[in-house]
Amino acid sequence: MFRLPAYAPELNPDERLWAWLKQHVLRGLCPPDLSVLQKSIRAAIRRLRRHPNIIRSFFHACPLSSSSLSRYLSRHL
Numbered sequence: 642m643f644r645l646p647a648y649a650p651e652l653n654p655d656e657r658l659w660a661w662l663k664q665h666v667l668r669g670l671c672p673p674d675l676s677v678l679q680k681s682i683r684a685a686i687r688r689l690r691r692h693p694n695i696i697r698s699f700f701h702a703c704p705l706s707s708s709s710l711s712r713y714l715s716r717h718l
Contacts (some may be wrong), residue, residue, distance in 0.1 A: 652678075657699040 649658035666685040672678040689695060 652703060654699040654703045657702055658689075658696075661695070662686075663697070 646652075662682070662685055666688070670678075670681055672681060679699060
């Protein structure tokens with residue numbers, strides 16, 4: 642059992658998903674209202690589902706998904 646930091650987005654694959662969406666797919670998007678933003682996000686996620694290799698990369702980049710967890714914790718805690 643490990644005690645994890647209170648806020649560690651690098652340990653959370655969905656943080657990597659949102660960062661990727663904002664940097665690649667939604668970059669430069671300036672929706673006029675919330676409904677357009679929601680539709681844009683949903684469409685981006687639907688397109689992303691066709692690329693499982695990108696989705697897998699979010700998990701592989703997370704130290705919790707590999708044996709490097711103990712190294713990460715020893716350096717950051």
